[in-house]
Amino acid sequence: MAWTRASGTSGMEGQELPYVLVDSIGEKVGVYKDHVGFLKKRFNLITMKEYLENKTVLSKKIRAIYMWYHKPAINEELLQSLPNLKVVASSGVGIDHLDVKLLSSYGVKVANTPFVVSTDTADMGMALLLASSRRVVEGHQMAVSPDTEYFPADWLGVEVSGATLGIVGMGTIGYKVAERAKAFEMKILYHNRSQRKKEEENAVGAVYCKKIDDLLQQSDFVLLAVNLTPQTHKLIGKRELELMKPTATLINISRGLVVDQDALVEALQNKVIKAAALDVTYPEPLPRDHPLLKLKNVLITPHIGSATTKTRWVMMEEMAESIEAGLAGLPVPREVLP
Amino acid sequence: MESYSAASLASASHLIMSRARFSLLNNVMAEEELPGVLILDIGGTHGVLEDLAALLKKHFHLITMKEFLGNREEMSKKIQSVFVFECRPTIDRELLESLPNLKVIGNSGVGVDHLDLKMISSFGVKVTNTPHAVADPTADIGMALMLASARRLVEGCQVAVSPDTKYFAVDWLGVEVTRATLGIIGMGSIGYKVAQRARAFNMKILYHNRNRRRKEEEEAVGAHYCAKMEDLLQQSDFVMLVVNLTPETHKLIGKKELGLMKPTATLINISRGAVIDQEALVEALQNKVIRAAALDVTYPEPLPRDHPLLNLNNVIITPHIGTATVQAIRMMAEEAIANILAVLNGQPIPSEVFPK
Numbered sequence: 001m002a003w004t005r006a007s008g009t010s011g012m013e014g015q016e017l018p019y020v021l022v023d024s025i026g027e028k029v030g031v032y033k034d035h036v037g038f039l040k041k042r043f044n045l046i047t048m049k050e051y052l053e054n055k056t057v058l059s060k061k062i063r064a065i066y067m068w069y070h071k072p073a074i075n076e077e078l079l080q081s082l083p084n085l086k087v088v089a090s091s092g093v094g095i096d097h098l099d100v101k102l103l104s105s106y107g108v109k110v111a112n113t114p115f116v117v118s119t120d121t122a123d124m125g126m127a128l129l130l131a132s133s134r135r136v137v138e139g140h141q142m143a144v145s146p147d148t149e150y151f152p153a154d155w156l157g158v159e160v161s162g163a164t165l166g167i168v169g170m171g172t173i174g175y176k177v178a179e180r181a182k183a184f185e186m187k188i189l190y191h192n193r194s195q196r197k198k199e200e201e202n203a204v205g206a207v208y209c210k211k212i213d214d215l216l217q218q219s220d221f222v223l224l225a226v227n228l229t230p231q232t233h234k235l236i237g238k239r240e241l242e243l244m245k246p247t248a249t250l251i252n253i254s255r256g257l258v259v260d261q262d263a264l265v266e267a268l269q270n271k272v273i274k275a276a277a278l279d280v281t282y283p284e285p286l287p288r289d290h291p292l293l294k295l296k297n298v299l300i301t302p303h304i305g306s307a308t309t310k311t312r313w314v315m316m317e318e319m320a321e322s323i324e325a326g327l328a329g330l331p332v333p334r335e336v337l338p
Numbered sequence: 339m340e341s342y343s344a345a346s347l348a349s350a351s352h353l354i355m356s357r358a359r360f361s362l363l364n365n366v367m368a369e370e371e372l373p374g375v376l377i378l379d380i381g382g383t384h385g386v387l388e389d390l391a392a393l394l395k396k397h398f399h400l401i402t403m404k405e406f407l408g409n410r411e412e413m414s415k416k417i418q419s420v421f422v423f424e425c426r427p428t429i430d431r432e433l434l435e436s437l438p439n440l441k442v443i444g445n446s447g448v449g450v451d452h453l454d455l456k457m458i459s460s461f462g463v464k465v466t467n468t469p470h471a472v473a474d475p476t477a478d479i480g481m482a483l484m485l486a487s488a489r490r491l492v493e494g495c496q497v498a499v500s501p502d503t504k505y506f507a508v509d510w511l512g513v514e515v516t517r518a519t520l521g522i523i524g525m526g527s528i529g530y531k532v533a534q535r536a537r538a539f540n541m542k543i544l545y546h547n548r549n550r551r552r553k554e555e556e557e558a559v560g561a562h563y564c565a566k567m568e569d570l571l572q573q574s575d576f577v578m579l580v581v582n583l584t585p586e587t588h589k590l591i592g593k594k595e596l597g598l599m600k601p602t603a604t605l606i607n608i609s610r611g612a613v614i615d616q617e618a619l620v621e622a623l624q625n626k627v628i629r630a631a632a633l634d635v636t637y638p639e640p641l642p643r644d645h646p647l648l649n650l651n652n653v654i655i656t657p658h659i660g661t662a663t664v665q666a667i668r669m670m671a672e673e674a675i676a677n678i679l680a681v682l683n684g685q686p687i688p689s690e691v692f693p694k
Contacts (some may be wrong), residue, residue: 028507082614116598123539130482134663137495138657143655144648148640151657153424154387159665161474183538184478198457285503293499299489300498302506308489308514 011099012291018327019061021051021082023071031068035316039066041318048072060077060084064323070097079106082333087326089319092156092306093117093173095336096228105337111322111334113315115172117306122176124305125223125253128277129181129216132249132299133158133221158220158247161185166219168212168235169254170196170228177223178204216243221251228255236260249275253305256282265291279305363539372399373682374416375444376406376437378426382650386423390671394421399673403427410436419444419597419678426451432463442681443692444674447661448472448528451583451610465691466677469527471669474661477531480608483632483654487604488515492654513575513602513629516540521574523567523590523611524581525551532578533559546571571598576606583610586693591615596622604630608660620646623653634660 020043024030029048031039039045045066051058064087065074072078074088085108090098093114100110131137134157142148142155165181167174170192178188181204186273188206190196196209209215212235214221222244226232236250237260244250250273252259259284265274275297284303293296306312318334375398379385380575385402386394394400399416408411417437420429427433429443442455442464446606450467458465486492489512497503497510520536522529525547526590533543536559543561545551550563571577577599581587591605592615599605605628607614616637622628630652639658647653661670673689680687 012425027506028509030508032509116355119540120514122444122487123515124489126539127482127485130478131486131491134479134482134656134659136482136486136654137492139656139659140492140654143437143640143657146643148643148657150383151640153384155657156662156664156667157659159475159663161480180535180538183535184481185474264600285498285506288501288503294673299495301489302510304489304510304512307511309511310514312511 011121017044018323019058020064020066021046021048021062021072022066023048023068029069031066031072032312032316035313038316039320042324048108049145055081063087063327064089066319067098067325069093074098074103076102079103079108079119087111087323087332089322090336091315091319094227098259098336100336109326109328109332110334110336111319111332112336114334115320116311116314116318118172118176120308120311121173121225121253121268121305122180124279124301125173125177125225125251126180128253128279128299128301129221129223129249129250130160132275133160133163137299138296160221162220163187163220164189166190166209166215166222167206168215168222168224169232170206171225174254175200175204175227176225177225178206185220189215189218212240213243215304216240216294217245219248220245221249223251224254224258225303226254226258228257230256234258234265238263238266239270243282244273246271247274249273249277252276252278254280256280256284261292265295268292268295277301279303283287289326357634371455372397373418373678374399374401374402374413375678376403376417376420376427378424384424384426386421387667390423393668393671394675395637397679404540406590415439418442418590418682421678422446428494429453429458431457434458434463438663440693442466442678444678444681446670446674447584449610450691451612455691459693464681464687466674466681466689467691468670468673468677471666471673471690472661473527473531474527474610475663475666477535479634479656480528480532480578480580480606481535483606483608483634484520484578484604485515485539487606487630488513488518488576489652493651501663504554513604516578517542518575519544519573521545521564521570521577522561523547523570523577523589525578526580526582529578529580530555530559530606532580533561541576544574546570567595568598571595572600574603575600576604578606579609579613581613583612587613587694589613591619593621596627599628601626601628605634605644606633607631607635609635611635611639616647622648623647623650630654632656 022031022045024047026033046058059081063084067088067090069091074176087110088110091111093112095112103110161184164187167177167190170190181188190206191209191212235258237271277299279301280303322332322334375387377400379402380391382386383600414436418439419442440463445467448467448469516539519542520543522532536543544564545561546564590613600670632654634656635658673688677688
């Protein structure tokens with residue numbers, strides 16, 4: 001196979017810029033084209049395609065992986081073939097797609113971008129809550145449908161202002177949801193591994209529910225803002241759905257696997273709960289014949305919790321910073337410990 | 339324990355029965371003596387919702403348009419009020435002339451642009467609206483539209499369920515709401531509630547209003563006054579229209595105003611369709627003069643099915659649902675009832691609307 005010099009640049013003192021593996025550039029799943037300029041000032045970006053065409057040379061040079069939206073996928077085989085890998089920077093806050101223990105056993109540090117996604121994700125939670133309760137998507141469809149002749153008077157949604165919101169998972173994102181919901185004069189309940197400080201609770205008027213059951217029974221809207229761990233896997237199942245009010249709506253901005261999807265389908269079909277609004281499912285996308293896609297009382301968005309231009313730019317900057325620190329032997333900002 | 343003789347029981351039950359009969363008669367009489375209120379219809383496409391009709395019937399003798407037209411002679415004198423629900427029935431000169439005892443038009447909703455206030459006043463008839471019941475749900479819809487548009491929620495739903503979707507593109511992006519600048523045009527009750535909500539999203543809030551609000555009110559929501567609407571338009575990422583429709587606000591937002599807005603800005607309308615020059619809006623959206631629009635109101639409603647606004651993918655339209663919640667509809671009816679009763683009983687009127 002012809003040996004081609006990897007497209008790389010050198011730094012100031014003739015020193016080569018560090019080699020960083022990415023999945024691809026541009027196209028639907030790659031590193032954003034308008035991020036490339038910033039990254040190439042700091043790194044020699046090697047795409048998966050380039051790496052596979054030139055493994056012998058590149059495998060020793062690659063010292064970091066820039067993991068943009070779960071790609072490139074990292075498995076043991078890849079780890080074994082990158083002897084000098086030091087850092088993996090992963091976009092977003094969730095790391096359920098990474099085996100941090102395994103990476104650590106190879107001496108590789110992992111960093112994510114936990115805080116930058118918080119406000120966008122909280123905004124998305126509110127967007128779903130409002131869109132679901134006021135039937136915005138259905139309403140739009142009616143407003144533009146070729147069959148619409150008039151707007152019926154008995155077409156109603158439910159009030160958000162003054163309703164009860166139960167937040168399951170009161171981390172950074174959950175708390176920001178509470179801050180927003182307070183302005184709508186919502187009554188806020190929350191369930192968390194640990195109770196927040198009193199000042200924090202008072203600032204948003206949130207009431208702690210030590211037992212998730214209490215939250216489920218009293219809420220008009222249940223919003224999931226936990227991270228996915230073995231403990232939160234299928235946290236919301238048949239039992240939990242039945243504890244919810246029949247007039248309640250489930251909103252999920254965490255991970256699809258936090259909800260028992262089959263139980264959810266059944267609950268929605270049998271009107272055990274009123275509606276669901278999901279930014280996340282398992283898998284993503286759902287198979288095209290999945291029952292969730294056909295239910296009228298379900299809103300699904302394509303995992304866009306942090307999908308804004310500004311946030312994605314900052315994420316990229318943070319990932320670059322984490323890689324640079326890790327390669328310089330400095331403490332890694334936003335390191336995820338095993 | 340006392341024992342009751344059969345006779346005393348019999349006479350007691352007779353008394354109860356006749357009391358019941360008396361009460362029933364009274365109710366029947368009472369119903370017809372309740373003030374007559376004209377409505378378009380109960381149920382059906384444009385009629386008053388059944389639940390609301392039940393509420394109204396507690397205080398009024400409801401007369402539908404059909405009943406009125408079928409028996410004008412008798413009905414016309416009984417009607418002391420008209421309950422206008424979703425702009426119906428239409429109040430025209432002919433109707434006013436045929437209702438000699440009409441005292442008040444009780445409107446459900448806050449907008450009265452569908453009522454000729456001067457003409458109605460010339461008949462000595464008062465007009466009332468329901469500003470309190472509409473404020474929260476309308477502010478909520480404003481926020482819902484802003485968030486849905488910024489985050490491309492409707493488009494996103496379509497991608498999520500489309501049979502053609504094989505994977506989710508990672509370069510599919512919306513724009514931030516948190517920390518963005520919201521310009522509120524019309525800072526009345528509804529506009530102020532929008533500001534309260536937007537503040538929780540750390541938005542920078544600008545507002546333009548006929549009158550400036552008090553300092554404490556501004557500070558409570560962190561709102562900055564723009565005496566010139568142009569300043570607000572040039573600086574805002576989201577422009578939200580929350581004015582009422584008057585001759586002064588008709589086509590308030592036209593080609594010039596749209597041209598002043600940022601090309602990355604979104605226009606949200608929760609006021610009345612006619613506040614915007616719709617043709618200018620279509621042009622601005624097609625030529626990317628502004629990023630997007632989200633409209634709960636248009637002119638007319640619904641739009642003709644071939645209207646260009648229906649085909650633009652950077653437009654969200656909702657079918658005028660600002661107050662379309664179970665709770666709000668009920669509260670509006672209750673507020674209208676209170677207003678009507680106040681007029682009929684000669685008491686202070688909570689929400690009277692005067693012609694300019």
